[in-house]
Amino acid sequence: MTTMIGKVTQERYEQLVADGLEQLAVQGRTQLLLGDLALEIEPISQRGGSHAGPGEEPFGVWQTLAQYAEDLDMPLATLLDNRWVASRWPKERRQHRVPYVVHMALAAIADEDVRFAKILDPPWHEKSKTHRWTQDAAKREVGQRG
Template sequence: MREIGGQERSEEPFTVRASLFRLAEDIGLSYASVTHARWTASRWPKERRQSGVSFTVHKILAGITDERERFAAILTPPEGKPRWTADGARRRVGRQVERPITPQEKVSAIHTLARDEEVAAVVTTDLLRRPTVVAQVKQQDRVRVVEELTRDDHVAAEVTTGLLRRPDVAFRAMSDDTARHQVNHAQVERDRQAREHFEETNLAAPAIRRIERTMEFMDLVTACHMFVAAAGRVVPGLRDHHLGEDERTVVHENVSRVRATLDWIETAVDTGRVDVDGELARLLQGE
């Protein structure tokens, strides 16, 4: 074996590559087959070759870089085996076997077969339909799978909508400050878009735009909006919940305060009078 590009000296320079091409043509094999056979032979001096071991095994074990380790390996078949096999040699050098036995070997074989994206998609879909398979997937891996499957915004919106209809899921989700903030932000954004749509399409929009929006007006509208939005989030959660007598009493008292406050707002808007009589003041103060 010489370095790549070495030459055989004759009347004319003759490279190793040209020599191997001629040999391949003469014996009817491909150039690649001849090259691989030559390399394998170079890794096994005659005195190190084993007559009871196939050339394929010699070729696979030739991948062991260290000579001492290589020469010792061919003399030591796998534990419990009388001789070397091709798959045994592949396991020895860490290559994929043709007949997988262990779970890890089967996983590697599946990964190899699923390199094509379409094949991988079909296999993944079929596996996710098997409850026993999904049950064995770790929680963090399930989360990553869901995140990957919901990268599309339309899919994510549909899935999230369905999940938030489940009370326990919605409660846990809203316990996360970031998630709750995003939901509130989305509600505000939705209201903004609805307002823009109203102003663009409703016949009354021009008249409304002419109204002088004072700071007090905007604050009042915002307060009403926040109350309605909060009630819209909280009240549906009362479904199938049975409050105790004390809890109902507290809620009814607060509802009475809300009603009194709404009457006060209407009076102030219609008449401009914001005076609070003694009874209303005590009610608002919770007395």
């Protein structure tokens, strides 16, 4: 008897999961690219630290990025998150098979050597029986609650 998951066979479900993961990977690369573009317009100020916020960077930076977000018709907060994550993950250190949300969570690791090594060492994922990053695992790694 064919195993069904919802209205599809297990085989089709597994293909849909693979397709969904690929789309999330594309979306993640897009988010990092938007962050790169915002960094080109306004690099992160050293004075502001690792995640500079309003009042920590010159007001003009926020005005410029607010204008850019408006011109892209995207929320400023999303653009700022993309910019910060991109600043923490140089292009050559990004792992394209690791979801953006994992890059975002692990971006909180201050020591870049530790951060870059950590993403290459995913924890055991019981359901898939493989070593892989999930958003929850990454959040636990940096002491956040899922």
